Amino acid sequence: MTxxxxxxxxxxxxxxxxxxxxxLDERTRRRNAAEARFRLMGLIAVTIGILAVIGLISxxxxxxxxSFRQTFITLDVYLDPAKLDKAGTRDPEAISKVTTFGYAPLxxxxxxxxMAAQGIALDGLTAKQAAELISKEAPAxxxxxxxxxxxxxxxxxxxxxxxxxxxDGYFKGRVTMESAALDRNVxxxxxxxxxxxxxxxxxxxxxxxxxxxxxxxxxxxxxxxxLGVAILGSAYMMLVVLVLALPLxxxxxxxxxxxxxxNRFTDLIEVNISNLxxxxxxxFGILGLAVFINFAGLPQSAPIVGGLVxxxxxxxxxxxxxxxxxxxxxxxxxDAALGVGASKMQSVFHHVLPLAMPGILxxxxxxxxxxxxxTAPLLLIGMVAFVxxxxxxxxxxxFEPAAALPVQVYNWTQRGDPAFVERASGAIIVLLVFLVxxxxxxxxxxxxxxxRW
Amino acid sequence: MYDNPLTKRDAVTKEVKISARGCQVYYGDTHAxxxxxxxxxxxxxxxxxxxxxxxxxxxxxxxxxxxxxxxxCRVEGDIRLDGEDIYDPKVDPVQLRAKVGMVFQKPNPFxxxxxxxxAYGPKIHGMSRNKAELDEIVERALRRGAxxxxxxxxxDAPGTGLSGGQQQRLCIARAVATEPEVLLMDEPCSALDPIxxxxxxxxxxxxxxxxxxxxxxxxxxxxxxxxxxTAFFHLGNLVEYGETGQIFTNPQDPRTESYITGRIG
Numbered sequence: 237m238t239x240x241x242x243x244x245x246x247x248x249x250x251x252x253x254x255x256x257x258x259x260l261d262e263r264t265r266r267r268n269a270a271e272a273r274f275r276l277m278g279l280i281a282v283t284i285g286i287l288a289v290i291g292l293i294s295x296x297x298x299x300x301x302x303s304f305r306q307t308f309i310t311l312d313v314y315l316d317p318a319k320l321d322k323a324g325t326r327d328p329e330a331i332s333k334v335t336t337f338g339y340a341p342l343x344x345x346x347x348x349x350x351m352a353a354q355g356i357a358l359d360g361l362t363a364k365q366a367a368e369l370i371s372k373e374a375p376a377x378x379x380x381x382x383x384x385x386x387x388x389x390x391x392x393x394x395x396x397x398x399x400x401x402x403x404d405g406y407f408k409g410r411v412t413m414e415s416a417a418l419d420r421n422v423x424x425x426x427x428x429x430x431x432x433x434x435x436x437x438x439x440x441x442x443x444x445x446x447x448x449x450x451x452x453x454x455x456x457x458x459x460x461x462x463l464g465v466a467i468l469g470s471a472y473m474m475l476v477v478l479v480l481a482l483p484l485x486x487x488x489x490x491x492x493x494x495x496x497x498x499n500r501f502t503d504l505i506e507v508n509i510s511n512l513x514x515x516x517x518x519x520f521g522i523l524g525l526a527v528f529i530n531f532a533g534l535p536q537s538a539p540i541v542g543g544l545v546x547x548x549x550x551x552x553x554x555x556x557x558x559x560x561x562x563x564x565x566x567x568x569x570x571d572a573a574l575g576v577g578a579s580k581m582q583s584v585f586h587h588v589l590p591l592a593m594p595g596i597l598x599x600x601x602x603x604x605x606x607x608x609x610x611t612a613p614l615l616l617i618g619m620v621a622f623v624x625x626x627x628x629x630x631x632x633x634x635f636e637p638a639a640a641l642p643v644q645v646y647n648w649t650q651r652g653d654p655a656f657v658e659r660a661s662g663a664i665i666v667l668l669v670f671l672v673x674x675x676x677x678x679x680x681x682x683x684x685x686x687x688r689w
Numbered sequence: 690m691y692d693n694p695l696t697k698r699d700a701v702t703k704e705v706k707i708s709a710r711g712c713q714v715y716y717g718d719t720h721a722x723x724x725x726x727x728x729x730x731x732x733x734x735x736x737x738x739x740x741x742x743x744x745x746x747x748x749x750x751x752x753x754x755x756x757x758x759x760x761x762c763r764v765e766g767d768i769r770l771d772g773e774d775i776y777d778p779k780v781d782p783v784q785l786r787a788k789v790g791m792v793f794q795k796p797n798p799f800x801x802x803x804x805x806x807x808a809y810g811p812k813i814h815g816m817s818r819n820k821a822e823l824d825e826i827v828e829r830a831l832r833r834g835a836x837x838x839x840x841x842x843x844x845d846a847p848g849t850g851l852s853g854g855q856q857q858r859l860c861i862a863r864a865v866a867t868e869p870e871v872l873l874m875d876e877p878c879s880a881l882d883p884i885x886x887x888x889x890x891x892x893x894x895x896x897x898x899x900x901x902x903x904x905x906x907x908x909x910x911x912x913x914x915x916x917x918x919t920a921f922f923h924l925g926n927l928v929e930y931g932e933t934g935q936i937f938t939n940p941q942d943p944r945t946e947s948y949i950t951g952r953i954g
Binding site (some may be wrong): 497498566568569570571572573574576577578579583585586587591 | 783863
């Protein structure tokens with residue numbers, strides 16, 4: 237522009253610069269093209285992401301939704317006193333000596349009799365083969381029912397028993413006549429019998445509450461496996477994490493952010509906390525194994541150990557989130573509090589912390605959600621064990637063996653029976669629902685606290 | 690106050706409230722305040738003027754030890770409030786700040802109700818025994834902050850919902866609620882429009898009856914309007930300190946003259 241001062245240069249330059257606003261020049265066109273390309277790439281990335289999520293969720297739902305429904309067979313069972321209470325005293329202790337093996341024949345007889353009453357022929361199957369339609373878990377079911385009230389002995393009761401896994405799979409499309417012909421566990425004739433039972437209304441598929449309440453079951457009876465112990469174990473662990481990680485994390489961040497002198501030592505701590513957040517979770521498992529189980533002597537597979545390990549994992553997340561939200565509180569609020577003569581601690585607890593609360597809660601819940609889905613460290617501290625007994629109520633339950641939701645998923649995917657694929661997908665759905673609920677709570681809390689002013 | 694011409698202001702010497710001797714402030718290696726000696730009088734408005742970065746806000750913040758919150762800041766020399774060294778290790782800055790209140794450049798009400806904003810100081814200092822007494826303190830402070838009539842019907846409304854000028858007067862009410870002896874104001878009108886500024890200036894003039902007020906300002910007109918004494922800072926030095934009338938009409942130092950006539954700063 238130096239030549240702008242020279243009047244002789246002016247007229248020569250002017251016509252060249254003239255351009256119409258209605259016509260894009262080359263530069264603008266190139267810039268617009270670059271922007272359009274960038275937008276397209278963004279759109280593609282988002283589309284790929286959405287498709288991946290849809291694919292993932294639909295595959296899980298497709299595989300897992302059926303685990304919320306289960307096939308049951310309705311029988312009339314005569315609770316024969318001659319088998320269950322030989323002495324005739326109705327003494328619960330004596331009756332409890334009869335094992336599930338004592339109940340299996342009753343179920344077999346009940347099935348054959350009920351079929352005869354409905355006019356369903358065995359069609360060449362033996363009574364034993366027909367009884368294979370009933371789950372191996374069913375005698376235990378019946379035994380629990382009798383033990384709950386021994387006066388039922390001698391009566392004929394109508395009872396819904398679990399159908400065997402293969403029969404359940406047949407009605408869910410997992411088992412076909414062709415596959416049954418090659419299967420040692422089920423024959424096409426048995427499937428045809430199941431069809432006839434269904435026509436007669438003896439066999440129904442209904443909502444499966446046991447999936448949420450029952451404990452895990454062995455390899456051979458997938459139809460009985462449930463998430464009860466795992467849900468309870470996960471709940472206990474989350475409780476431990478919440479009680480330990482939230483106060484520790486928030487206290488540590490407040491100290492570091494507001495009170496600690498800024499020197500090389502606190503810088504070192506800061507770097508270490510950031511690094512801890514990136515440490516692979518399995519390392520925390522080894523640490524838990526070495527420190528909490530081998531050194532401190534806490535029991536294996538116990539929610540307390542799982543909770544402690546997950547607390548260590550969650551702490552950095554909570555500290556980082558809390559420090560970020562404390563930093564975001566405007567310094568003018570601190571000045572205002574100090575200016576009216578509040579002490580440092582009063583200014584933090586009366587003014588800074590309430591303003592940082594939404595961020596802290598969001599960080600904590602996201603940390604908890606992470607901990608809920610964590611598997612690797614739990615494998616190392618023995619949470620992968622097969623646990624059929626419910627842990628008792630708190631506080632004793634924290635020290636008794638339990639499972640955890642993600643570990644249960646891992647566990648079920650390892651098993652041979654294809655029915656466990658369905659169970660594992662169902663467990664993933666339950667886990668995802670819990671995560672969605674926790675994130676929703678985080679959003680609600682955030683809204684509530686932010687809307688105050 | 691406008692009927693009080695600069696040249697005719699009375700030069701009655703009052704009791705000294707704060708006296709600083711050989712005050713030095715360092716931010717790390719930067720020497721921000723160089724050897725400042727000043728006597729701030731009671732029941733007087735003292736204005737600190739000077740170009741940006743000359744250290745007037747820094748010096749103001751030394752007077753109630755707000756600089757303590759800055760890690761790299763170091764204060765040397767002697768600053769006395771009523772003859773007591775405020776940097777004595779035995780002095781708790783919290784107690785000092787109850788005596789030396791502060792109003793900041795940007796209105797910074799707490800995100801709480803108007804009532805809670807004012808009541809907070811008296812509450813933490815245990816100035817009231819019951820709710821009725823606290824109500825009285827709050828009303829008195831809001832009246833003194835010249836904002837009572839505007840907010841008396843909505844004391845439960847959030848303080849952050851007021852206009853900028855109202856917020857600043859609320860902050861002044863909050864500062865006077867703890868009954869300080871000195872009120873420090875760091876450019877209290879820089880975020881306000883002329884009408885709000887006039888209201889705050891009027892308020893400062895009224896506060897003079899009870900407090901010693903120290904105000905940092907960028908506006909020389911404001912200093913001339915509200916203050917009785919003026920201190921001119923330049924590059925960390927206190928260049929000139931005297932009666933406001935004398936500083937603006939007959940400055941002794943050429944730097945002061947250059948500044949008030951607009952040649953530097």
